[in-house]
Amino acid sequence: MADVEMGKNNADLSNNMDNSSENGMETDQEVAEAKKNEGNELYKSGDDQAIECYSEAIGTCPMCASYYNNRAAAYMMLDKYQQALEDVQEALRLNNKLVKGYLREAKCHIALGSADAAVRSLERLADIEPSNKQAESEMRTAKLVQLHDLAAEKAFIDGDFRKVVYDMDRAIDRAPASSRFKIRRAEALAKLKRFSEAQETINGLLLRDPMNADALYVRGLCLYYQDSIEKAQQHFQQVLRLAPDHKIAITAFKKCKLLKGKKDQGNEAFKKGQFQAAYDLYTEALSIDPHNVNTNAKLYCNRATVGAKLKRLEESIQDCTSAIELDENYLKAYMRRAKCFYDTEQFEEAVRDYDKIYNMDKTRDNKRLLQDAKLELKKSKRKDYYKVLSITKAASEDEIKKAYRKHALLHHPDRHANKSVDERKQEEIKFKEVNEAYSILSDTKKRYRYDSGQDLEEMEGFSGFDPNQIFQTFFGGPGFSFGSNGGGGHGFPGGSNFSSGGGGGGGFPGGFHFQFS
Structure with missing residues (x-):
């Protein structure tokens, strides 16, 4: 807990005492000091009512820097770093020699993720008190936050999103109120398909700041990657209403619109029985964004369905496999591939897929399909x-x-x-x-x-x-002619001989003889 100014700060007190207090009435300054002291006691016990007391002191004596500085400490106790920063900056405007003010300003900047600003505050403090040990400690913290910030930025550009999450976790440990760090971490989580974690962070930010365009963008990104294309499109539109020049939202909105359009056109062509047109449209949609694995998995499965209608079963199998590689629990893709394996008499593969399907969804129908495939596999191993x-x-x-x-x-x-x-x-x-x-x-x-x-x-x-x-x-x-001449054998029991002329014994018991015409 940060220290508050416990005694009177003569540099902050007004020298213009209320002369009308000669009849024993308290001056404004005395009232303000009493409120500050009351606030100090509440602060020491961790009671947020201290803020109200400091506010009353400020209302009574608005030119006293220590009151703002103390209220900043109370806000920091409640993790309200933005309000604390505003108070401490007002305190420094009133008294630019306030050592604790610079320390608190630096702490607020660090907590909010503005390490560069924290360094500047601490450099100004060094001009006043060069050997301040607490300032040296805060400087090390600020430099460490800068280091993780830069490392995460580079990792994001390189596409190393796990490294982004690592560095942002380290930075957020020291900058718990940084929306920027949390948004960057959430965006990296979305890229890693850890959508629930990303959305949990973003929802918390939007609860406090519903108009945060960057947070709305990341939530739209999560929806986009989870194949909620229409909802994602709505989020990107809202971002652009709040920030028309939001470049990545512009790109995402265009991609989202194009992908949805191609997919919808393909679905419509399929419903009309225009299978080749549907196949071509799904193919175009698959080329739009290779990173959208959930949507692409469905597009591959849709194209596999069309491929089966076009009797291109091997292509259908390949598309199902691509869908499963993108989504290993995609039941519909397993069903389609199993059927194609079955229809092409690849029964071992069909059994493997139907077994997977039954383990995923233990229904009577799926059990029957597995049994049928096993029976056909057994039959296929005999002579056909x-x-x-x-x-x-x-x-x-x-x-x-x-x-x-x-x-x-x-x-x-x-x-x-x-x-x-x-x-x-x-x-x-x-x-x-x-x-x-x-x-x-x-x-x-x-x-x-x-x-x-x-x-x-x-x-x-x-x-x-x-x-x-x-x-x-x-x-x-x-x-047919029959004879009993015992000619040479050709491998049948008892020296049987099948001949095409008039010699030799017949190839059947009893000397049957068969002549070809």
């Missing part, structure tokens, strides 16, 4: 019999038969008898897969169980599968 026969999952019974006929004849080992051993083995494998596919897809019950993801080993009658028997059943009849 539809692909083996080159048919769709909606293929009819006739389409399955036609596909089997085509592929069975194409991969029949007898057709590849003149190829190398490795090539013949590959064709035999393919021939077996074709027959496996037909055995499953031609049976309604097995096909249903296969489509539902049941393990093949669990299917009744699947074990002990014989491709030759299926081929015989399918092709047995006109156009």
Whole structure:
């Protein structure tokens, strides 16, 4: 607590005593001194009523510097540094040799963040009392505040906003009433996406000074970076009404207006089904401000939605990934990407995203989506019999038969008898897969169980599968000749041989022989 002037200051007292007090009435000066003394007692006990007593003393004797100086000390006790500064400057105007006045002036300047002004006050004090130890201490404090102020300014220009916050925290420890430092710190916090901290500081400042243009600008900036574009625009407009030449607010307002315009146009084009136009507008919007991560995350997700409508699913996946990189908890972007992964049969990635989605939002629908993706992943790791026969999952019974006929004849080992051993083995494998596919897809019950993801080993009658028997059943009849000549084998059990001429034994049990036309 700063010391107050406890005794009479003869240099401050008026020599013109009230001569009408000869009848025992107190003079104005005596009344004022009594009020000052009462204020001193209240000040020592930390009672803010001291200000009222000092004010009465000033009202009675307005030319006494010590009264202003004492009231300044009381204001400082209440952290009302601006009022204290005004009082102490009035005291120094009345008495420019007031040592405590210069000390208090310097303290107020430091608390308000005006370290340069504090240095000037202390230099004037040094001319009066060069060896004042308290002045030396305050000078060190003022120099330290200057150092942090300059460091923060440089860091802000360099874009090192964490350093800005660090230096401003150090400066505010010594300059707790500096709006400028608090605004700079809040702006750096906004740049770091620490919006709640920034807004807490700014709201406190605006509560005391609703017309602070710089504070309004930073609150608008927080809103802008949180994708509250319309509210941000309103704040920037208010800043420009208060300070028409506020350069960064002018730039922010223009950027805000342009970004909102492009985004709204893209949304409108999407609603009208003009997907390519919407895609182009979202792309233009994304180029406006790369630092606005929240808005850009939504723009990427919007463009991903349009990309899916345009059947550009890989581009849609990339846009969703960009949105998630900007906002790791963006549920809608995960949903869109998971759907694109699912539609492009990238089931491992789909499962990963749906698992993330379910952990973020444990709903019944999200659980079902995860289960569906897991089922498709399980199915994808088996042989795809539809692909083996080159048919769709909606293929009819006739389409399955036609596909089997085509592929069975194409991969029949007898057709590849003149190829190398490795090539013949590959064709035999393919021939077996074709027959496996037909055995499953031609049976309604097995096909249903296969489509539902049941393990093949669990299917009744699947074990002990014989491709030759299926081929015989399918092709047995006109156009085939049968013989019992036991020619050389081509890799089927029992030395089976598929031939395209009149020699050799048939490739099926019992010596069936098939001739290609």
